[in-house]
Each structure stands twice: as C-alpha cells, then as structure tokens.
Amino acid sequence: MKSSVGGLPIQGVRLGAVKAPVYRNKDRDDLLLMAFDEGSVGAAVTTTNQFCAAPVHVLRAHLASTPHVRFWLLNAGNANAGTGEAGMEACDQTVAELATNAGVAKDSIWPFSTGVIGEPLPVESICHALPRAIDALNGSVDHWERASRAVMTTDTHPKLRHIQCVIQGKTVTLTGMAKGSGMIHPNMATMFGLIASDVVMSAGCLQSILAGSVRHSFNCVTVDGDTSTNDACALVATQTAGHRLIDDPKSPDAQQFASALSDLCDDLAEMLARDGEGATKFVRVICEEAVSDSDAHTIANTVALSPLVKTALAASDPNWGRIVAAVGRAPVSEIAIERVNVWINDVQIVQNGGRHPQYTEEAGQAAMNPPEIDIRIAMGAGSGYCRVMTCDLTKEYVRINAEYRT
Amino acid sequence: MKSSVGGLPIQGVRLGAVKAPVYRNKDRDDLLLMAFDEGSVGAAVTTTNQFCAAPVHVLRAHLASTPHVRFWLLNAGNANAGTGEAGMEACDQTVAELATNAGVAKDSIWPFSTGVIGEPLPVESICHALPRAIDALNGSVDHWERASRAVMTTDTHPKLRHIQCVIQGKTVTLTGMAKGSGMIHPNMATMFGLIASDVVMSAGCLQSILAGSVRHSFNCVTVDGDTSTNDACALVATQTAGHRLIDDPKSPDAQQFASALSDLCDDLAEMLARDGEGATKFVRVICEEAVSDSDAHTIANTVALSPLVKTALAASDPNWGRIVAAVGRAPVSEIAIERVNVWINDVQIVQNGGRHPQYTEEAGQAAMNPPEIDIRIAMGAGSGYCRVMTCDLTKEYVRINAEYRT
The missing domain is CATH 3.10.20.340 (ArgJ beta chain, C-terminal domain)
Structure with a gap:
C-alpha cells in the first residue's frame, strides 16, 4: 500500500464529466471525457470475454492502428454489449462526433462503456453532451475527483489514488482511478482501470509494463467469477516529466516506473474487492x-x-x-x-x-x-x-x- | 420423467435406519444400513475432488478388491473429510465393527458419509448403533422411505423414486434414492445416488452402464459449483430378477436396463436441482x-x-x-x-x-x-x-x- 488516496494533476491530462444522461432516473454525471495533449501514447489490457462489447472492439482496433491517443470517452449506465452490429455503429457514431467536435483523428479516441448489457446505446444523448464535456475539460484534482464518480455503477464510493517515483532526478506522477464492484473476475474484472502518467516512455514499453502490473493486480481480484464484456485497464503516458525516453522494459528506469505502477494497480484492485457488492469482509x-x-x-x-x-x-x-x-x-x-x-x-x-x-x-x-x-x-x-x-x-x-x- | 415417486421393494435388499446420533441436537435417524443378499455385485462413481473423504478412499479400495457387496453403511451429519489419517482409521473401525457384527468380509462393505467437513467421526456412536441398525433391517417400502430420510442433510424433502423395465419377459425393478441440496456440482454433486435393482448383470457391465447414466444426470446438475469431498453414486444388482445374466453393455438387454437407469438418474438429479438450497426456480x-x-x-x-x-x-x-x-x-x-x-x-x-x-x-x-x-x-x-x-x-x-x- 504505497499509493495515496485522491488524485494528483498530470501535466497534459484534462477531464470533463457531465450528465448525458445515460443512467436512467439518476441525477448524476455519467459521461466522462479524458483529453490528452498531443504526443501522448497509450496502452491497454482488455477483457477476454468473447462476447465483448462494441467499445472494446473499437478500442482494440484504434490501439492497433496507432499508439497515439488524444481522448478517452467513457459512459456509465449502458455497456453497449450484446448489441450486435447496431452497437458497433452506435459506438462509431459517438467517436466520429467527438473526432469532429475536437478536431482529432478518430483512431486517437478510445471508447469505454459500462452498465446494463443488451440495451441500445443512447447515441443522441451522448453526442448532445459532448460539447458540454469538452467545455468542462480541466486538469485539476477536483476534476479527477468528479471524473472518478462519473464512471461508477454499483460502486459505493469512487476509487482514486496516486503515486510518485523519481526517474533520472525527475518526479514522475501516476494518477489512477478504477470502477467496479460486481461481475468482477480475472481477465478482467467488470472494471475500468484508468491511469495517467507524465512518464516519457515508448508505447511498446508502456504496454509491456502495464500487462505485467495487471497480471498480479486486476487479474487477481474476483468478486463473483463473472468476467465482464467491457473490462479494460488503460494507461496513458503524456511524455511531459522531462526525463529521457524510456524504451526498454528491462532497464532500471522502466523497472522504477513498473514498481510504482504495480503498487498503484494493486491498491486500486484491492479497492475493487473491498467494494465488492454486498461485501462485509x-x-x-x-x-x-x-x-x-x-x-x-x-x-x-x-x-x-x-x-x-x-x-x-x-x-x-x-x-x-x-x-x-x-x-x-x-x-x-x-x-x-x-x-x-x-x-x-x-x-x-x-x-x-x-x-x-x-x-x-x-x-x-x-x-x-x-x-x-x-x-x-x-x-x-x-x-x-x-x-x-x-x-x-x-x-x-x-x-x-x-x-x-x- | 418416466420414473415414479416412492420406492418399490427389491428382492435381496433390506434397509435399517436408526439414530446413532451423528447429527447434533436433532432427533432423527442419521445412520443407514443397506444389506444385500449374497451374490449381489456393485458399481460406483465417486467424486473427483482430490481432497476426498476417508469413506470414498475405502469404498474405492473395496470396489477394487471385489465386486461383491453385502452392506452399504451411511451416515449423515459428519463427512469424515479433511480428517487425515485419523479419519481413515475411524472409517476403518466402523467397517470392521460391522464386518464382525454381521459376519461378512470387510471389503464387502462400502462406507458413505455426508455432513460437516473436518470434524472427527463419532466412531463410538456409530459402532454402538450398528446392532440396532442390523435388527431394523427390512425390505419394505416403508423402510426405503425411512432410509431416504436418514441420509438427508440440508435437503428439504427425501428423494425416492422407482422404475421398471422388462427383460427377457421378466420384470426388472430399480429403486433409487438421492440426497443433496448444496455443494452440488458435476464430478460429482454433494450427493449420494443410491440405487438397487434385481437385475442379473455382471459387475463390469453394471459399472459401464452406471458411468454412462451418471454422465448426463448427476454430472449435469449444479447448484453452486462446489464439488464435494464425499459424493458417490452407487448401484447394486442383487441378481434375483430371474432372467439370464447380462454381460455385454452393448446388448439389447443391457440397453433396456441402461435406459431405465438413465431415466431414474435423470429424475433423481432433477430432484437435487429442484431442492437446491434456497431455490425458488x-x-x-x-x-x-x-x-x-x-x-x-x-x-x-x-x-x-x-x-x-x-x-x-x-x-x-x-x-x-x-x-x-x-x-x-x-x-x-x-x-x-x-x-x-x-x-x-x-x-x-x-x-x-x-x-x-x-x-x-x-x-x-x-x-x-x-x-x-x-x-x-x-x-x-x-x-x-x-x-x-x-x-x-x-x-x-x-x-x-x-x-x-x-
């Protein structure tokens, strides 16, 4: 337990949470935009469920197309899973709308959805909310806090933590949030792990280190054995910490970062288990x-x-x-x-x-x-x-x- | 659903249920003796749990030693599992006591236990009750009924059924009972399936047909995924139905019997699922x-x-x-x-x-x-x-x- 409660700002990351609404009958934020400055690269580990949701397919395709990432677009309340071809089109529409509004390439946007399976994604509500989410973008701790609430479903409280390490004399910061409470099982839990860092690291190195950390953290937490259709753990590196590029996962600098990331992932995973649905122990x-x-x-x-x-x-x-x-x-x-x-x-x-x-x-x-x-x-x-x-x-x-x- | 509720007497089978007591604080039968006339042969399928109970080890050893079986000795309330070497000795003591009292070979006795795991088997209570159980032995339908209650743990009702088929012009009868409600899962459920028939059949043929029937019945029922330490489905053939010996599992006569056994096992397995702990559907x-x-x-x-x-x-x-x-x-x-x-x-x-x-x-x-x-x-x-x-x-x-x- 070396990470600390709450978030720290990450240079190059801004967050905007608004009410779309996607959640029915709830007066709460349920749409989150995370914006990353140009030059940011991403890594992700996604569910092994073969019945995976449309956004998981799209995220994987975009990651395969380019490591560069400018936006994560998340909604709670609707999983956009079990929705067939229509679900793929719905996901694509929201991504296209954001690409147009923000002036970025479609494949620099990663979509994430969580919530009820099998219902059509409310595309219009989401597209309608996007300009408001863009206007709300801000990198403050308050916005991290608000973001961590917007992605909740049956979670009883938000899960937001940070950790720092020193690489080549520069302080490197990681802030991460998670959501998940039930349908939790390795590969992966019904969860998001959403982590940002200012580390300067190649995409390949980032992916390798993320996969290692997920193995003993998010993939070692189970609530009920139900592997979700939507799980993903994503990590973005904004390249702003000021040290030289880390490209070799075996290098001491990479190991330093890996150690901090592992501690953060372990602590977030523990928060998922502690918040297991109905859990008393x-x-x-x-x-x-x-x-x-x-x-x-x-x-x-x-x-x-x-x-x-x-x-x-x-x-x-x-x-x-x-x-x-x-x-x-x-x-x-x-x-x-x-x-x-x-x-x-x-x-x-x-x-x-x-x-x-x-x-x-x-x-x-x-x-x-x-x-x-x-x-x-x-x-x-x-x-x-x-x-x-x-x-x-x-x-x-x-x-x-x-x-x-x- | 071709089997019928309740038992029919099987020539060569007698049952004696008494209170040992093994069950704590319960005024009910919890020890059952099933006696088979000389010449009876048995078959059994047992749990795949590696942490299996002492009686499962003993049953397997006895079955490997001889197909001839004279007694099944069952108790509810104590599983005699997770009890290590002491549990093996406890099981052996009860079997030895019965062998002496009844004047039969030890390896013609098959022990079965079900109940709480990890507590020492109350050997003295069981040995003390054996003469009473022997005195109670009787082949009537009432004794089948009483027996089906003695093996219950969290079951809400006894599970006793019968079915008949005609082989070479002779009526062959099968009566079976089951117990189980939770810790139910394939290979095997926390269950006993205890079936007797007057069929005239070799032990090898009997074993082959039993294994086939268990595959789609007891091994296709699950309540909670927990495979028990104690499960067993056993079948005895008393050889009294009067037709010629059936020795080939592929013969039409064998298939006739297999079909009846399958229906009986299916129906008993269905009763287990219907009586799943807390089940409403x-x-x-x-x-x-x-x-x-x-x-x-x-x-x-x-x-x-x-x-x-x-x-x-x-x-x-x-x-x-x-x-x-x-x-x-x-x-x-x-x-x-x-x-x-x-x-x-x-x-x-x-x-x-x-x-x-x-x-x-x-x-x-x-x-x-x-x-x-x-x-x-x-x-x-x-x-x-x-x-x-x-x-x-x-x-x-x-x-x-x-x-x-x-």
Missing part, C-alpha cells in the same frame, strides 16, 4: 508452495470463488472444511493432500491435510471475526505463489444483483 | 449446436453457475445480457458470437448475437416469471448438445450456508 487468499505460480493462481481462485467459502466468511464461521474442499476440486494436476497446511490469519487450521491438533473452534472463530481475513494455503509442493483478493458473499449481494435494473 | 440450461458435446457442457455449465444469471433468475429479471456475457467467458476455443441465438422458454431473446428485433421487455418478463425456466442457447457451430439442471441464487441460499453449522 475483505479477503486475501494466498496460495504458496504450489507446483507453479499458475497452479497457485488456480487454487487461490477456486477458494476465492467458492460460494460455500464466501458464505462461511459472511457468517464468520470457521467452516474450514469448505476451504480444503475447494482446494481439492481446483483443476490442477496433482495435490499431495497430506502436505497441505492452512492458516486463517495467524491461526493454523489444517496441518498435513487434517485438522491441526491444537486447533480449537474458539481460535478459529476469533480468526474469522475481523473484517479483513487472510486465508493462507501452503501446498508443500514447490515455490508457486499467488494472492487473490476477494470478499464475502452476503444476502446483500443477491439483493443488489436481483434489483440491479429496477 | 428450477432451471434447465440447454446448449445446442456447439462444436462438441464437451463444449456444450462447458458453455451450459458456465451459464448455470453464473451468480449474475442466477440472481437475475431469482428476481425474474430478463437481464439476458448476463446470459450472453456468461456464454462469452466460457472456456471454449472459439465462439462465433454473430451466430448465437438464445431463448428463455419460448421467447427468443437473442438473434445472431444481438437483441432479437421483435423482443420486448414485457415478453422477456413473462418468460422469466414461471418457477420453471428453460434457457436454450444455440451456438450455430455444430451438433454438440448438453442440458445442465440448476436453480436460482437467492438470499435464502446465503442464509442457509451462513448458518449451516450453528
């Missing part, structure tokens, strides 16, 4: 001593996703049998059950595959009570490691998702 | 036109497991975007989104990957209201087919699983 599932990092991820994920583990967490019930049952069904090749050890916070529950001889229900109960729980599973098989961030499953989750559209 | 997810049956199973399962689809079902909300989002994240190689069609009951929701042009929210709502929902997904890619049975996800599921041990 934040839970880290740590799998270590697995055959490989990949196995560790699979095992930790299986535990983190188990409805039975998650309901036990909600009830503060040390029903640890559910944890080992989830470990046992993880799709990894071979598990030496008799070498598995499990801790809940500092209390060892399982020793060599069975209940720890000194374990007492009272100690287990005490370990399950806090609002923050670490479940640590040591497989005794190798050095594979992964930490997955998640939350408990409560009646409130069911209520939120039953009532989402009404 | 029974849902069939049918995937057709997939590249393969295996892909169809993966896709149908992903939809059936999605918490977002399941909460929408609970709310009768035709939030069909969640269905296509789940299809899109199913781990199959390639999906032609533009060829996907989806129906909820008789209402076509999605046509060629987008909302059907004639679809109305009212029609979608009407389709989601009934307590029985078919979600049919046509992939337009081949002839692969699978039907998965599941239920909705309600606040009541969370309550049941939060309060399970208290």
Whole structure:
C-alpha cells in the first residue's frame, strides 16, 4: 500500500464529466471525457470475454492502428454489449462526433462503456453532451475527483489514488482511478482501470509494463467469477516529466516506473474487492508452495470463488472444511493432500491435510471475526505463489444483483 | 420423467435406519444400513475432488478388491473429510465393527458419509448403533422411505423414486434414492445416488452402464459449483430378477436396463436441482449446436453457475445480457458470437448475437416469471448438445450456508 488516496494533476491530462444522461432516473454525471495533449501514447489490457462489447472492439482496433491517443470517452449506465452490429455503429457514431467536435483523428479516441448489457446505446444523448464535456475539460484534482464518480455503477464510493517515483532526478506522477464492484473476475474484472502518467516512455514499453502490473493486480481480484464484456485497464503516458525516453522494459528506469505502477494497480484492485457488492469482509487468499505460480493462481481462485467459502466468511464461521474442499476440486494436476497446511490469519487450521491438533473452534472463530481475513494455503509442493483478493458473499449481494435494473 | 415417486421393494435388499446420533441436537435417524443378499455385485462413481473423504478412499479400495457387496453403511451429519489419517482409521473401525457384527468380509462393505467437513467421526456412536441398525433391517417400502430420510442433510424433502423395465419377459425393478441440496456440482454433486435393482448383470457391465447414466444426470446438475469431498453414486444388482445374466453393455438387454437407469438418474438429479438450497426456480440450461458435446457442457455449465444469471433468475429479471456475457467467458476455443441465438422458454431473446428485433421487455418478463425456466442457447457451430439442471441464487441460499453449522 504505497499509493495515496485522491488524485494528483498530470501535466497534459484534462477531464470533463457531465450528465448525458445515460443512467436512467439518476441525477448524476455519467459521461466522462479524458483529453490528452498531443504526443501522448497509450496502452491497454482488455477483457477476454468473447462476447465483448462494441467499445472494446473499437478500442482494440484504434490501439492497433496507432499508439497515439488524444481522448478517452467513457459512459456509465449502458455497456453497449450484446448489441450486435447496431452497437458497433452506435459506438462509431459517438467517436466520429467527438473526432469532429475536437478536431482529432478518430483512431486517437478510445471508447469505454459500462452498465446494463443488451440495451441500445443512447447515441443522441451522448453526442448532445459532448460539447458540454469538452467545455468542462480541466486538469485539476477536483476534476479527477468528479471524473472518478462519473464512471461508477454499483460502486459505493469512487476509487482514486496516486503515486510518485523519481526517474533520472525527475518526479514522475501516476494518477489512477478504477470502477467496479460486481461481475468482477480475472481477465478482467467488470472494471475500468484508468491511469495517467507524465512518464516519457515508448508505447511498446508502456504496454509491456502495464500487462505485467495487471497480471498480479486486476487479474487477481474476483468478486463473483463473472468476467465482464467491457473490462479494460488503460494507461496513458503524456511524455511531459522531462526525463529521457524510456524504451526498454528491462532497464532500471522502466523497472522504477513498473514498481510504482504495480503498487498503484494493486491498491486500486484491492479497492475493487473491498467494494465488492454486498461485501462485509475483505479477503486475501494466498496460495504458496504450489507446483507453479499458475497452479497457485488456480487454487487461490477456486477458494476465492467458492460460494460455500464466501458464505462461511459472511457468517464468520470457521467452516474450514469448505476451504480444503475447494482446494481439492481446483483443476490442477496433482495435490499431495497430506502436505497441505492452512492458516486463517495467524491461526493454523489444517496441518498435513487434517485438522491441526491444537486447533480449537474458539481460535478459529476469533480468526474469522475481523473484517479483513487472510486465508493462507501452503501446498508443500514447490515455490508457486499467488494472492487473490476477494470478499464475502452476503444476502446483500443477491439483493443488489436481483434489483440491479429496477 | 418416466420414473415414479416412492420406492418399490427389491428382492435381496433390506434397509435399517436408526439414530446413532451423528447429527447434533436433532432427533432423527442419521445412520443407514443397506444389506444385500449374497451374490449381489456393485458399481460406483465417486467424486473427483482430490481432497476426498476417508469413506470414498475405502469404498474405492473395496470396489477394487471385489465386486461383491453385502452392506452399504451411511451416515449423515459428519463427512469424515479433511480428517487425515485419523479419519481413515475411524472409517476403518466402523467397517470392521460391522464386518464382525454381521459376519461378512470387510471389503464387502462400502462406507458413505455426508455432513460437516473436518470434524472427527463419532466412531463410538456409530459402532454402538450398528446392532440396532442390523435388527431394523427390512425390505419394505416403508423402510426405503425411512432410509431416504436418514441420509438427508440440508435437503428439504427425501428423494425416492422407482422404475421398471422388462427383460427377457421378466420384470426388472430399480429403486433409487438421492440426497443433496448444496455443494452440488458435476464430478460429482454433494450427493449420494443410491440405487438397487434385481437385475442379473455382471459387475463390469453394471459399472459401464452406471458411468454412462451418471454422465448426463448427476454430472449435469449444479447448484453452486462446489464439488464435494464425499459424493458417490452407487448401484447394486442383487441378481434375483430371474432372467439370464447380462454381460455385454452393448446388448439389447443391457440397453433396456441402461435406459431405465438413465431415466431414474435423470429424475433423481432433477430432484437435487429442484431442492437446491434456497431455490425458488428450477432451471434447465440447454446448449445446442456447439462444436462438441464437451463444449456444450462447458458453455451450459458456465451459464448455470453464473451468480449474475442466477440472481437475475431469482428476481425474474430478463437481464439476458448476463446470459450472453456468461456464454462469452466460457472456456471454449472459439465462439462465433454473430451466430448465437438464445431463448428463455419460448421467447427468443437473442438473434445472431444481438437483441432479437421483435423482443420486448414485457415478453422477456413473462418468460422469466414461471418457477420453471428453460434457457436454450444455440451456438450455430455444430451438433454438440448438453442440458445442465440448476436453480436460482437467492438470499435464502446465503442464509442457509451462513448458518449451516450453528
């Protein structure tokens, strides 16, 4: 946790949030424009869902066409997913309208949408709001704050953080925001990660570093296992920090930036899990001593996703049998059950595959009570490691998702 | 649905249910003995969970040792899983005690346990109850009924059915019971399927036919994705129906029996999904036109497991975007989104990957209201087919699983 709450201005970045409206019956900002000065380059990691939304297709095409980026255009309230060819045209219309209004090339604009799936994007409302959003553009901290609220859907609070590092004697700043609360799962969560930095870096280097950071942060958070149609984590570098161009991801300068970005992404990802729909507990599932990092991820994920583990967490019930049952069904090749050890916070529950001889229900109960729980599973098989961030499953989750559209 | 409610006596089978007690603070039967006359042979399919319970290990070892089976010994209330070496010894003690009391070989006894994971099996209570269970042995329908109640955990009602077929002019009867309500998932559900028949059949043929029936029944039902440590589906053939021995699974006689067994297993599996913890709706997810049956199973399962689809079902909300989002994240190689069609009951929701042009929210709502929902997904890619049975996800599921041990 090395990043700090709130945003810092990034030279070359301006933000404008307005009410389009896209959200029905809500008096709030739901359209966000992020403008980047000429020379900015971008990187992005997008959902692996094959049923991905129109804006994801368009974003990918634009990124493939040029690394130069001038605008991110985001709306909350409508995902523009499951909308077929009409959805692609709707997305294209909003992008074309912005390109005309702002006098930039279409492929320098990246669209993002989040919200209800399957309903037509309200193109006219969005196009009508664009001039107001352009007029509102401003780089202040207040505008970052307002922007972080405009992209929320079922989030209970905005998620905005910043971090700094020093490269070649120059201070490099990163400000990032995220949105997401449910439909959260690796590859990717139903989330946006929107990060800007003044770092001077080539597009290829930026993409490589972003992919690395996403792997252990946004791709290691799960609320309900539902991979969204719309997820994206995007990073822009405005090239204004004043140091020499960084082009090699393996260079010390690049590593310095990567470290700051990783911390920022980890902290934003943690905020997503903490704000999981209906969540009352934040839970880290740590799998270590697995055959490989990949196995560790699979095992930790299986535990983190188990409805039975998650309901036990909600009830503060040390029903640890559910944890080992989830470990046992993880799709990894071979598990030496008799070498598995499990801790809940500092209390060892399982020793060599069975209940720890000194374990007492009272100690287990005490370990399950806090609002923050670490479940640590040591497989005794190798050095594979992964930490997955998640939350408990409560009646409130069911209520939120039953009532989402009404 | 060709099987009928309730049991029919099977010649050579007697049942004795008593209170051990294993269940804490409950005045109910929780120990069941099923006795089979000499000459009976058995078949079984067991959980794929690597953290499987002691009785599963013992059952497998005994089945590997001999196909002849004289007793099934079952308890509810304690899973004897996650109990390490002590759990194996506990299981062995109860089996040894029964072998001595009944004068049969140890490896002719198959143990089954279900209930809380990780707590020591109350061996003394069980051994103490065995003589009473032996005294109670009786083949009547009433005893089948009482037995079907003794194996329940969170089930809201017993699950007992029968079916008959005619082989070589002789009537062959199958009576089966199941238990299971949560921790239900393919390979296998947290369930027992316990089936007896008077069919005259070799053990190899019996095993082959059982495996086939389980594939599309018990292995196609899911409540919450949690594969249990204890699941087993077992079938005994008492060889008393009077026809000639069936030894070839491909013979018409074998197919006749297989068909009856399949119908019985399908109906029992459906009862499990209908009794899913907190369920208010029974849902069939049918995937057709997939590249393969295996892909169809993966896709149908992903939809059936999605918490977002399941909460929408609970709310009768035709939030069909969640269905296509789940299809899109199913781990199959390639999906032609533009060829996907989806129906909820008789209402076509999605046509060629987008909302059907004639679809109305009212029609979608009407389709989601009934307590029985078919979600049919046509992939337009081949002839692969699978039907998965599941239920909705309600606040009541969370309550049941939060309060399970208290």
